[in-house]
Amino acid sequence: MATLGEGFTLCGLAPGAGGPLGVEPGGGPDRALVTDSGRTVTLYKVSDQKPLGSWTVKQGQRITCPAVYNFETGEYIAVHDNKVLRIWKDEDVNLEKVFKATLSEDVYRLHSHPNVEPLVVFKRGAIRYLDALLAAPQQRVEAVIPEEEVIQWTEMCVEAQQIILVFITEKHGDCYVYVQKFNPNVLLKYKLKPEEDMSNPLSFTASLKNKTVTLLSLYSNRCSYKSLVSLLQSGTEEEQILPKSLLLRLPMSSTVLKRAALGILDNTHIAVLAASPSQNNDTKECLCVWNIKFQTLQTSKELPQGTSGQLWCYEGKLYVAHGKTMIVIPYQCENSSLAAALGKLKNIQVSEVKTASTIVNWNVFLEGGSELQPQQQSPVKTDSKRTLRSRKSNMAKVEPEARKGEQLLEDLKTASLNCIEGELQPIFSNKPESNSQITAGQIATTLVSRCTAEPTFYPQNILIQLVQTRQLSYSLCPDLMAVALEKMDVCLLQRCLQQFPDIPEAVTCACLKTFLSMSDANLEGASVDVGSVVCYIDAARENIVDKPMEVVQNGFSPVLVEEDSSDIQLTQNPHTMDAKQSCPVNMKKAALLNAILISAYSDTFLLPPLKDLSAQQVLLFLQYLQYLYVKCSENVSTSLPGVDVPTINQIMDWMSLLLDAHFTVVVMLPEAKGLLTNLHKFVRAQVKFYSELNKIEGSLQELQNAKYQQKYSGLYSIEVLELI
Structure with a gap:
């Protein structure tokens, strides 16, 4: 799952300039170096949206490639008028007074990366390390690419000690891929296979992993392709065709993309900036995040003011030239899995994992059986002659078993509760011949249908025992929880929430609303499992009587570190928590709410039904959280x-969801002011x-990275390190 945060404006752009030259890392976290298409380079602190420094070349000069930060020396590097190299530091103000070197050939691009010396890429394809170039700025620079080829895009990739440079050239409509390896210097050249519809590539991005370069390309026909280049092969003079495979096909329309941009977010997510078709046959530029593993659109954001077709991605932020401004859009990507796509999973404790799992005998089901028999998982064996001979006799047993299952379902429609419980006792005892998911689903569906037809019939104990067999799920009998909600059967609802992994978010919210609306008198006679709350609620009450509140060890203290300047007057002391009323609900309701908190859900689908809670229910739930x-x-x-x-992460997630769904209500509710404070x-x-922990971590990291020289050769010494 990937999400886009709320975007904000970083800076304004020069009108009519066609977008900035580039955005590069600024030498530290939350810093970005923006080079406009004219004469200025500006360093920004991104979160504060303010410039930390700005440098401009003199009138008549023009910066011709994005400026970069040299991570090794703490200096900035820029090239103006194609050949003039400038190097300066933060304290420098006038670029005319900083280091200047005039090169012998035109520069196409500068590249810089942490722990790597900057690279200078010339327009004819030659590459030089910065220090080697500064030693002799007028040194001869060879031509790597033919005269008619023009570089369109370059990228430096680093993995461990491996450095490679990828650049794309164009000649008469054909595109070529060059991969330059260092130490030893090996240049690999490929020709990109042209498209049959004569579409042209608009954007490239590359990454390096396990000595393999992954090149992603986006074409004007709205198709994105992936090509792989292994670094283990040696260079060859023969022209090779680089194969490509279809990675993603954007929603099609009659329009052809004129500009677009592509960015890699992580191993399974990419960002695409392109025009998307609308119902009115017009196009709107849109920033989308796609999951390339499951071929799904994760999130999107419309950019109505138009873009320059440029996209940069650094440190969890996307930079886009939107209209006359540069905007920053934070993003987050979770691990890509089917479980993450369907919702958050429950925390499964080790004690719940069974040593011998059951598998379903699908052969019996497909051959006409009415139920699926579970089998103990065993190693796969090849069919022997004896197995083949016995298979015929086993198939003969299917028909009697099917008739037996049909008769059981017919009996459930008319039999009394005592008879039903007796017939289902083998299932409740987890006997192998009866314990199957299909059987449990058929039985539950039959019983629920009878409950709907006969209002006086409600086998609560049988349904609870059926749920506790762990063979039932919501999808096998969707009406089960609906009947339990209608009957206000909190005991059955609690068991379902604890056992079912696939409950829809709307049903979960319906259960939450039911639990919060029930009075203590109604819950008094209900059989609720309070095992999840009895430990800490009882302990809390005993601690209140015997012990005063104390400062604890993990950073939370009932006494705040600093006084609050809020004008809100609380009815109780804001610096202490009244222990007698610390838990706003009784033990049974707390146990029911815990079942809600540990249930599986997806944020996107939970928010809409969560808004149906009343103000008082929201306040009560917030107090419990x-x-x-x-x-x-x-x-x-x-x-x-x-x-x-529930874990502390689940508690915080639910608290955030509840505040998001009812922000206005909670802010305007007078009773909630003390709680929010x-x-x-x-x-x-x-x-x-x-924050203090981060300071300690930083100090320890510096100590770990420091290289101490041994001053004493004795067997014993003491060294004192002072943390400031």
Whole structure:
């Protein structure tokens, strides 16, 4: 799953310039070096949206390639008028007074990377390290590419100690790929296979992994291709055709792309900046994130003011020239898996993993059986003659088993509760001949259908036992939870939430609304499993009577580090938590809410039904989430005792979702002011704590990276290190 954050403006752009020359890393986190298409290079602190420095060449000169930062020396490098090289530092103001070198040939591009010496790429394809070039600026530079070829794009890729430079050239409509290796110097040349529809490439991007270059290209026919180049092969003078495979096909329209951009976000996500067709036959430029593993569109953002067709990607941020401004769009990419695409998975504890799993005998089902028999997983064996002879006799047993299953389902439609429980006892006992998912689904569907037809019939205990067999899921019997909601059967709903991995988000929210709306009197007679709350709620009440609140070890303290300047007057002391009313709900309702918190969900589908909660229900749920957050923070391990308890990440996720869904309501609700103030204080205390941890981590990292020379040759010495 990938998401795009809220974009913000970094800077304005010169009108009519056709976009900036480039955006490069600025030598530190949250820094970007922007080179416009005229005379200026500006260093920005991205999050603050303010320039840290700006340098301009004099009137009549023009910067001809994006400026870069030299990570080894802390200097900036730029080229103006194709041949003049300028190098300066932060404290330099006037570029006329900084280092200047005039080169013998025109420069196409500069490339820089951490822990790597900058490279200078000349327009005729020659490549030089910066230091070697500065030693003799007027040195002869050879021509690598033929005279009629023109470089269109270059990229430097680094993996461990391997450095390669990829550049694309164009000649009479044909594109060529050059891969330059260093130490030893080997140049690989390929010709890109042309498209049958004569479409032309618009954008390239490359990456290096496991000594293989992955080249992605986006063509005007809205198709993206992938080509692989192995670095293990040696150079050859023969022209080779570089094969390519279709990676992605953008939504088709009658229009042909005139400009587009491509960027690699991670191993499975790419960003595409292109024009997308609309219902009115017009095109709108749009930034999209695609999952190339599952061929799915993850998210998109329209850019109505138009773009220059340029896209840069650094440190989790996308840079786009939008209209007359440069905008920054943060992004996040999760690990690509089918589980992530369908929703968040439950936390499965090690104790729940079975040593012997069951598999379904699909052969029996396909040959006419009414149920699927589970089998113990065993090594695969080849069919012997004896197995083939016995298969015929096994198939003869299928028909009686099918008749037996059909008779059982017919009996469930009319039999009494005692008879039904007796007939289903083998399933509840987990006997191998009856324990299957198909059988459980058929039985549950039959019982639920009878509940709908006969309002007085409701086998609660049988349904609970059926759910506890772990052979049932929501998709096998979707009406089961609907009937439980209608009957207000919180016991069955709790079991379903604990066992089913595929409950829709709308049903989860319906359960949440039911739990929050039930009074303590209605819950008093309900049989609810309170194993997930009995540990920490009871412990909390005992600690309240015997012990005062103390500063704890993991950074959370009921007493805040700094006073709050808010004008809100709380009814209770904002710096302490009243222990007697710390848990806003009783134990049974807390156990039900815990079942909601540990259930699987997807953020996108959970937010709309979450907005149906009333203001009082939102306030109550927030109070309980605050209570859980405080209890987690009291322990060094930041986890609650017991089983089936929510983690601190699940608590924070639900709190964020609830505030997102009801932000206006919560802000305007007078009863929520004290709660929001306390939440703000807790979060601020945690931020301060983790900030201090980051400082310690940075100091320890510096000590680890430092190379100490041994001053004493004795067997014993003491060295004192002072952390400032």
